[in-house]
Amino acid sequence: MTKPNSQKPDANRWQLRLYVAGHTPKSITAMANLKKICETHLEGRYEIEVIDLLKNPKLAAGDQILAIPTLVRKLPQPVKKIIGDLSNEVRVLVGLDLRPA
Amino acid sequence: MQPKSRTSLALAKCPTGIRGLDEITEGGLPQGRPTLICGAASCGKTLLAMEFIVRGAREFNEPGVFMAFEETGKELADNVASLGFDLPALIRQKKVAVDHVRVERSEIEETGEFDLEGLFVRLGSAIGGIGAKRVVLDSLEALFAGLPNEAIVRAELRRLFGWLKQKGVTAIITGEQGEKTLTRHGLEEYVSDCVIFLDHRVSGQVATRRVRIVKYRGSAHGTNEYPALIDEQGLSVLPISSLGLTYPVSAAHVSSGIPRLDVMLAGKGYWKGSSILVSGTAGSGKSSIGAVFTNSVCSRGGRCLYWSSEESPDQIMRNMSSIGIDLRRHVRKGLLRFYSIRPTICGLESHLVALHKMVTEFRPEALVMDPITNLTAVGNDAEIKAMLTRVIDFLKNQNITAIFTSLTAGGAALEQSEVGVSSLMDTWLLLSMVQSASERNRVLYLLKSRGMAHSNQMREFVLSDKGIDLVDVYVGPGAVFTGAARLNQEAHDQAEAMTQHQATERRQRELNEESRNLQAQVAALQTKLANIAAEQRVAAKLEKQRADAARRTEAQLARARKAD
Numbered sequence: 080m081t082k083p084n085s086q087k088p089d090a091n092r093w094q095l096r097l098y099v100a101g102h103t104p105k106s107i108t109a110m111a112n113l114k115k116i117c118e119t120h121l122e123g124r125y126e127i128e129v130i131d132l133l134k135n136p137k138l139a140a141g142d143q144i145l146a147i148p149t150l151v152r153k154l155p156q157p158v159k160k161i162i163g164d165l166s167n168e169v170r171v172l173v174g175l176d177l178r179p180a
Numbered sequence: 181m182q183p184k185s186r187t188s189l190a191l192a193k194c195p196t197g198i199r200g201l202d203e204i205t206e207g208g209l210p211q212g213r214p215t216l217i218c219g220a221a222s223c224g225k226t227l228l229a230m231e232f233i234v235r236g237a238r239e240f241n242e243p244g245v246f247m248a249f250e251e252t253g254k255e256l257a258d259n260v261a262s263l264g265f266d267l268p269a270l271i272r273q274k275k276v277a278v279d280h281v282r283v284e285r286s287e288i289e290e291t292g293e294f295d296l297e298g299l300f301v302r303l304g305s306a307i308g309g310i311g312a313k314r315v316v317l318d319s320l321e322a323l324f325a326g327l328p329n330e331a332i333v334r335a336e337l338r339r340l341f342g343w344l345k346q347k348g349v350t351a352i353i354t355g356e357q358g359e360k361t362l363t364r365h366g367l368e369e370y371v372s373d374c375v376i377f378l379d380h381r382v383s384g385q386v387a388t389r390r391v392r393i394v395k396y397r398g399s400a401h402g403t404n405e406y407p408a409l410i411d412e413q414g415l416s417v418l419p420i421s422s423l424g425l426t427y428p429v430s431a432a433h434v435s436s437g438i439p440r441l442d443v444m445l446a447g448k449g450y451w452k453g454s455s456i457l458v459s460g461t462a463g464s465g466k467s468s469i470g471a472v473f474t475n476s477v478c479s480r481g482g483r484c485l486y487w488s489s490e491e492s493p494d495q496i497m498r499n500m501s502s503i504g505i506d507l508r509r510h511v512r513k514g515l516l517r518f519y520s521i522r523p524t525i526c527g528l529e530s531h532l533v534a535l536h537k538m539v540t541e542f543r544p545e546a547l548v549m550d551p552i553t554n555l556t557a558v559g560n561d562a563e564i565k566a567m568l569t570r571v572i573d574f575l576k577n578q579n580i581t582a583i584f585t586s587l588t589a590g591g592a593a594l595e596q597s598e599v600g601v602s603s604l605m606d607t608w609l610l611l612s613m614v615q616s617a618s619e620r621n622r623v624l625y626l627l628k629s630r631g632m633a634h635s636n637q638m639r640e641f642v643l644s645d646k647g648i649d650l651v652d653v654y655v656g657p658g659a660v661f662t663g664a665a666r667l668n669q670e671a672h673d674q675a676e677a678m679t680q681h682q683a684t685e686r687r688q689r690e691l692n693e694e695s696r697n698l699q700a701q702v703a704a705l706q707t708k709l710a711n712i713a714a715e716q717r718v719a720a721k722l723e724k725q726r727a728d729a730a731r732r733t734e735a736q737l738a739r740a741r742k743a744d
Contacts, residue, residue: 100297108293132298136305139298143282146327147297162327163292174289 093117093125094154098139100132100147105164109148112165120177150174191398194242194314194350197235198228199537200417204402205393209374214341214351216371218362219378224389224410225354227263228378229316230256231414232352234265236314237275244314245277245306249322253278263414277306283326290328296336300343307347315344315351324365341370362394373397379405388527391417407529411537418533418570427576429453434546434581436469437476440650441609444626444635450607451631453579455572457602459586460611465622465641465648466585467491469609470548471500471507472648473583477546478510485544486518487535489554493518504647517542528559528567536574547575551585552601568601606630611641614662621662624650640666 097113099106110129117125132139132147142151146162152175161174172178193207202208209215209232217225233244248256256278257267270276279302307315323333344351353371355363362368368375375394380387389408393401408417433448442449450456458466470486477484488496496518497507510516519538523531539547549571555564568584575582584605602608608627613620622641626634639650640662654661654669661669 098298100301103297105293105295112292132301136301139302139305140279143284144298144302145281145283145296145323146288146294146299147301148294149298150291158287159289160287161289161291163290163294166292167290170289170291174291 091124092154093121093152094128095125096128096130096142096151096153098130098132098142098144098147098149098151106148108164108166109150112168112171113150116165116168116171120172152176193399194236195240196228196232197239198231198415198417199413200406200408201228201391201415204391204406204417205374205396206400209350209352210396210399211350212345212348213373214344214353214371215374215376216353216355216363216368217376217378218355218357218368220357220380223357223378223380224408224415225356225378226251226256226318227260227410228376228415229318229352229354230260230265231263233276233314233316234260234267234270237270242313243275243277243310244316245279245303245310245312246316246318247279247281247303247306248318249281249283250319252280263412265414274310277310277312279303279306281322283322285326285328288326288328294329294332296323296333296340299336300340304347307349313349315349317351317353319354319356320367321355321363321365337367337370374399378408388529390529407527407533409530409533409537411534416533416537418529418536427453427573428579429576430579435476437472437474438469438648438650440639441624444637444639444650445607445629446632446634448632450581452581453576454581454606454630455575455604456581456583456607456609457586457605458583458609458611459588459602461588461613464611464613465643466587466611467496467550468500468503468643468648469611470550470583470585471496471503471505473546474516474548475500475505475507475510477581478507478513478515481515482546483514483542483544484510484516484546484548485538485542486516487547487549488518488520489523489549490551492520496520502645503643504645517544523554523557526558528555528563531555531558532567532570535571539574539578539580543578545580547580547582549582549584551587553585553587565601565604569604572604602627607634616662616665619663619665623653623662 095113095117097109099109113127117127130138132144138144142149142158142160148162148164150161150165150171152159152161159174159176161171163170165171169178192211193202193205193209194211195202195208196205217228219225230246233246236242236244246256251259253267253271260267267276267278271278281299281302303315306312320337323337324330327333353367355365355367357377358364358366362375362377372395374396377392377394379390379392381390382388389410390405391408392405393403406417408415430452432452433445433450434452435442435449436445458469460466474484474486486493486496491499493511497511500507507516511518517538519534521531521534526534552564552568555567559567572582584601586601605628607629610625610627612623612625614623615621622643624639624641626636628634638653640653642649642651651666654666
């Protein structure tokens, strides 16, 4: 921690990636749920990248995506994976390490 | 099993290219449909699936996608490299795509409704990328372990199989054997077209692989368990038990290599394509009969395979040169191939598969198996008989003449072949040792020979540095003599005959003498008779003269008296 000022925003910065396959009800629900949770718990320090596998099928292999929707926490490390439409908020928080299990 | 049925024409098949498997499935897997391959761990499921993909790409020009849930692409490539499959090259040529799917339960939190569209997308992208016609999912059961909601997984699997069918790809799904079900998670309920079961059993410390087609909707198929083997060329299944008793037979003969034995066999030798059993006790010359036959076949330019479970090729060649048979020259010419193997190396089925493979490759016209009795180390009589039945059926279909030697244990009944296979054989030569006058001699009989007028004679079987010769045995009153005893007896007989001959001659001479004497006597008597007759004639003449003289005297007296 030699440069706490420059490191701090990165360490706190959340990089999330949501994999969906087209605009299905499940993916729309997941998007809405994710936004809500992030706004509540990670306000101002999160980034969401949405990947539509129908448009970029090759990207599925990289994060070993099988289930749709899947939310991947790229940062902070370690990588976490959550599947489902994120409607169970408690579980999402546990899965993202925002709340102890 | 039926020969090619009509249904196999109606149902399109996708050949796997795996030796034997296409034969027992009558053409391959159902085209455009999923097939389930199940079995216990390490039974060869992944290998079968990989061969299906690689052979499809190489031999049938059908690109394939291998989706691996358990092994990474590199691990798979390494595993099959030993089989001569260059997976990375095929991937570069866009003939094969390998996708490793890792499902880690601990990394995944379920937070609501989900589906497996990601899997569909990946598979669809891989299929589309190379225009795949074949797909392997090895093994889908990882999904059950890796994903939390089994109900969703099941629903998605059902959708997946429908989707695969719609895509028109021929798919292999593998699944591990469950306790009471074919697969641990009941995959068989989704795959209804074709289910193949692989088995790897150990009995008597010998492991044997077997393949069985559990179901094949809309197609005839072999229902038995077929032995299978994994070797340096991959998996091969032996379709041998699918053969029936429908083989064509030849009307030609092949010489046994022993002229006098040919004479015993209706003057022509063995039937071509027949099976010959040579049984006998230790050291009775069984291998020699095989070697002489081998030599005879190869000398005519035919190919011969010599399967030995007792001696190494070198030892066979050295030993046979002691009876004047040079097998080495046939080996050099490539006409003779030896295959020496200890029976305990592998199971009966593996021997069968290995033999089948060699025969298919080498295409010999004759085969010697010497001896079959050693197989008892890896199977009981019933199993060996079953195996030999398949060997014989297979050889007969190929019209290969085969000699099987069988060791009869000392003390056992001679006319009992150790593994009870005599009924399968067309010709049975029995070699026995006859012991007499401190020596043992070999005797050969022809116990049976189907379809020919064979000799019922016993022959003494003599091995010398000039090869094998058959000699008439001495059959005297109440005894059969061989070897020195035969020679003695023959000498004795000759002497006796000589004496008798001399006696006859003497008697002849005596009779001649007597006859001559009698003839002389007859001549003397005849002379005497003639003398008597002559005397009688003289006396009669004198009597007549006397009577005439008397009559004349009387007349003169009357005239002188002038009286009457």
